[in-house]
Amino acid sequence: MDTIESMKTFLQVNESGSFTKAAERLETSSANVSRAISALEQHLSTRLLHRTTRRIALTEAGQRYLLRCEQILANVEEAEAEARDAQMNPVGRLRLHAMPALANKYLVKAVSAYRELYPAVSFDITLANRIPELIEEGIDVSIIMAPQLPDSSLIAKVIGQTYSILCASPAYLAEHGMPTNPADLEQHQGIKMASSVLPLDYWELTSAIGDASVDIKNSPFQVNVGSTVKQAIMHGMGIGMIPIFSVVDELASGSLIRVLPDYRGTLFNVYALYPSRAYLDAKTSSWVDFLSLHLPDELARDSERLTE
Structure with a gap:
């Protein structure tokens, strides 16, 4: 039994004053309305309506149940309206x-x-x-x-879409020199970004002159947050791979320098x-x-x- 639909049928019978009129409004048969009310009464183990050949009337239990049904169905209607509104209006x-x-x-x-x-x-x-x-x-x-x-x-x-680039601080490059090709990177300190969506142990580099893979398994510094990778680079701890949007201001000011500018890292x-x-x-x-x-x-x- 669908309790909510049975409640609606019960309210319609009370408002209409007869099973026949309720059936017309609900676009069903009088027999279906009668069965729905009987099933509801059986479910509740309570008589809700007095039936005679001339009229129907609420029992005392039916009067109390009617008030509860009106409250419940009003709440259901409000909840349905809110749900429909959520599909239409951002809230x-x-x-x-x-x-x-x-x-x-x-x-x-x-x-x-x-x-x-x-x-x-x-x-x-x-x-x-x-x-x-x-x-x-x-x-x-x-x-x-x-x-x-x-x-x-x-x-x-x-x-x-965006991509990463290699960067280092001026102090690090002054001490360790500027790499001129990807093979040189293996002689430098590589700062490793630990991420579940990126390979951890190597950098993939792409350029117009060819691609390269650089092993960074022996990195002395690994962290899982990009902002900390950036701080490590700025403090001269090594060369790091970092999304361009994270370092454009530092590159413009000169506090970071792009390494191997002909190469870019992974396209994201x-x-x-x-x-x-x-x-x-x-x-x-x-x-x-x-x-x-x-x-x-x-x-x-x-x-x-x-x-x-």
Whole structure:
């Protein structure tokens, strides 16, 4: 028995004053209405209606049950309206995961601009250099950076591209010299970024004159957060591979120097991950659309600054 539908039938019988009129309003038969009321009474082990050949009337138990049904069905209708509205209008709390480097450079600014358009949406952001378990962790959207993604049931939308470059501090290069080719890098201190989405033990380099792979297994310094890689580079601990957007300001000021400028590191896709396309609520879809519109331009501007 569908209790909610049975409640609706019971209310309609009371409002109509007869099974026949209730059946007409519900677009069903009188027999179906009668069976629904009988099933409800049997389920409750209580008589709700007095029936005669001329009229029906509520029992005392039926009067009390009617009041509860009206309250319950009003709450159900309100909940359904809220759910439908969530599909149409961005509202509520968006649980967002992002990689720290992306969040610090772009996403906080994007959240601020997005909330000017949709102030009814609030954000709960988790930062970590990994691909999260969205459903298990209760995350609506994950913004990650990876060369490619493992097979999964998640929806993955590419919302931008960027790449990494090699950098070092002026002090480190003054002491150890500037590498002139990828083979020279194996004589230098390589700072290793530990990440579940990147190979840990080597750098893949690409250029117009050819590709190279550099072994960094014996790195004296390894960390899983890009901002700390950057700090290690700036403190002269070695050469590091880091996304261009993280260091464009330091390269412009001269506090960092690009190493092997003819080469770039891994090309990253920036992905928005979410559990399903079906019944995607408005806050999630509008956030992904907003980033898709604005993030590629932001990434492109930082890449262009590198060649100015």
